[in-house]
Amino acid sequence: MTETVTELRRHLAELTDLRYAAQLLQWDQQTMMPPRGAERRADELATVQRILHERFVSSETGRLLDAAADECNGADPDSDNARLVSVVQRRWEKARRVPSELAAELARAASVGQEAWIDARARSDFAAFLPYLRSGIELKHRYVECFEGFETAYDVLLDDYEPALRTAEVTALFAELKADLVPLLAAIAERSDAVDDSCLHGSFPLEDQRLLVTDVVGRMGFDPASWRLDDTVHPFAMGLGSGDVRITTRWDETFLSMGLFGAMHECGHGLYEAGIASELQRTPLGSGEALGLHESQSRMWENMVGRGRPFADYLAPKIAELFGGSLSGLDPEGFYRAVNRVQPSFIRVEADEVTYNLHIILRFELEQELINREITVDELPEAWNERFLSYFGLEVPDDARGVLQDVHWAAGLFGYFPTYAIGNLVAGGLWERVRVDLPDLDAHMSAGELLPLREWLREHVHQHGAKWGAAEILERATGAPIAVAPFLSYLRGKIGGVYAL
């Protein structure tokens, strides 16, 4: 490695260390911190973010990038160093348009907003949350104004989570998706009695749920020497380098799916972080970048594996053994049908695979309207409830089951929601391919053997970290760009079977 690239890497390694320190502050806030620590924590996050931003946007970074780019000129454009320079140059160009003070304020608002949200959601009190949301949106407007050259304001935000994907493309993909989901939902509605999911509702002692989840995530690749699983209010996953992966979940003692599939989802994220090549560690390429690709991993493990027919052969007897009682005779086919019951409901993270995408489209539309100042934050609950009625045919009973259900807007994550449905589409493409590459996949999943799948994903997705964009990783893995068809084909096959459509 040349002196110049070494110097750049040293500089970026320090920034990576600082970023992990900021992430630990966030992880701790959401899992461990006593409530009265919130005020100091917001200070700490703002300060670390300010320093991180100052150091990143410094002319020193620019100088090192330019020198390293010169050095890499003519080198293999796919080499780690060439990609490092290219990816960081793009991020640097974007970040340096933002004042460090604004970056700090955004971090502070996210920290403060999350505390306010936890409280407001518990009491279903949107009015208490309103001032935080209002100032959060104002900060986002200030952020958007830092940029030129984006087609829409929303593009600026989406670009932070899904670089290279534009709002217009997402809108087109979602329109295609929705056009197919609506008739599918209508067909299911006519056969709504076809699926009984009563086995998922009952009394599930936490202790036994933890045993079940520990077993399942262990099979996925959760390794206690480098992973943690903790409880939280809104589940998330975080990689602090591949030796320290933290996932979280929440539990419902009356509903089995919450803890189990939530943990599989987050473990899917964690496997991505844990699988990144060691050569990329302590560089900005050492974590996944495009959230849609990240979500493709969590959604695949949660739904295509966790709610798939083969793995039910493993799960059902395990559940029967652990919980006994009315579940002692639980059969795989009945369990499989239960976890795939399609039913419009209020909470996104508990939604079935069909309606889930409509939850996302609703949020995608509303947050564009907020960012485009077409609606105000005061109007948001009503706008939410109206649209919910029109999409799901359901009257939202309270804001906790409506506009207050997700942490994202409290944490300033506008532009994040569409990546969940994009994740479903990407997962559809990858799943089509993996089933060709691993002919014994079903047999393995039936037996509870999940490592062959993980290895395929590590080779084709995880190891690359942020070295390439999502489109390129998908193209390299499957030979095709993002599309609606593979996901719809998967979904129609599965749900059509369950409902005998």
Added chain:
Amino acid sequence: MTETVTELRRHLAELTDLRYAAQLLQWDQQTMMPPRGAERRADELATVQRILHERFVSSETGRLLDAAADECNGADPDSDNARLVSVVQRRWEKARRVPSELAAELARAASVGQEAWIDARARSDFAAFLPYLRSGIELKHRYVECFEGFETAYDVLLDDYEPALRTAEVTALFAELKADLVPLLAAIAERSDAVDDSCLHGSFPLEDQRLLVTDVVGRMGFDPASWRLDDTVHPFAMGLGSGDVRITTRWDETFLSMGLFGAMHECGHGLYEAGIASELQRTPLGSGEALGLHESQSRMWENMVGRGRPFADYLAPKIAELFGGSLSGLDPEGFYRAVNRVQPSFIRVEADEVTYNLHIILRFELEQELINREITVDELPEAWNERFLSYFGLEVPDDARGVLQDVHWAAGLFGYFPTYAIGNLVAGGLWERVRVDLPDLDAHMSAGELLPLREWLREHVHQHGAKWGAAEILERATGAPIAVAPFLSYLRGKIGGVYAL
């Protein structure tokens, strides 16, 4: 507040935020981090420490301090601002002699050393720990070489934990202490059968121990809204601002004292941090500074309260109720005598109040010899064992129960040990005074009411944070400087009673 002081406070607030971020990285390493996260964590700690140091020793800090000192000229020297400037000036003068790179290396070595120590101690393998200790000592030598004007090398290190106290003074205090402890121990040895502590040994389910500890620390002032209690390998306490106080303990299912008195000890530290005046928050005065004063709090709660006769009236029935069995008839007098059994033993943190001080004196002597290059790290186990035999009459059976028992040297904390015995002496002075000021203290403790004592300590000690040095806080609280007599008088009264000397 003037513009200048406001600017200084803003600058120092950022440094305080960064320090808390570094502390959270440490807390997490010792309580939560999966083992394979250790490599990244050492990087993170080194980087945050480097940045913190660079920003603190910058000429900007000097400029702000000078300007603020000018502003404070003529102001009340006891005002928060005048004290802030004075305390920070002294720390700045010391810190800027150290290269930031060395500060970063010390942080990295402490992080790496602790992981190595946990492993080496578990296997009682000093050889595995040796290279870490060697490089730790070399770093300390480099650190000492940054300074002039200290009488001895050890003074440089002691000054970090006990500003204004010098090695020669500590040596004199310890000589006086030892001169009295040795004959006291000899007298006790002749009556070694006088105390039966079998009630402390047996089977104590963790769950019940946790209930006991939760009750006791709750009575001391542990508030779940702003505190945490976690498990760790070597217990410690940490304040991240008064709204976030973290204490840790370890448990022994066969020995009741470990968890209970360990938690009371750390809670004593925590009360100090939690009690600091809100006006000092987010400044360098917002945590305790002199460790001897800090230890006076932990040792007082652990020993003068926890192992005192009055509180036994509360504890003994509580323990009888929780654990039942052979403890169902536990009487306060018997429990009190048991927890005050004096018996030379290997482990410092489990030692009685008499021999405890000898454990400290041994370490104080050995670490001076290490720092003065009178012994090498290779010779340390033998030196330890020889001296242990001569002080305690015991052959050390293995390094886990000898030189490897404490985390301090692994974490680079040379100069820290004497502050424990200094804490005993300071506690002696404060205890003498508090008993005059609170005539109902014994009655309160008998009834399990500990808040009057805490309020006294908050008023006379805690609230001041690092606003004054330990000597001045002690002088203001008691009217007298640090001395051996009050502690010895307390100890002779208590132990003399137990052993009918």
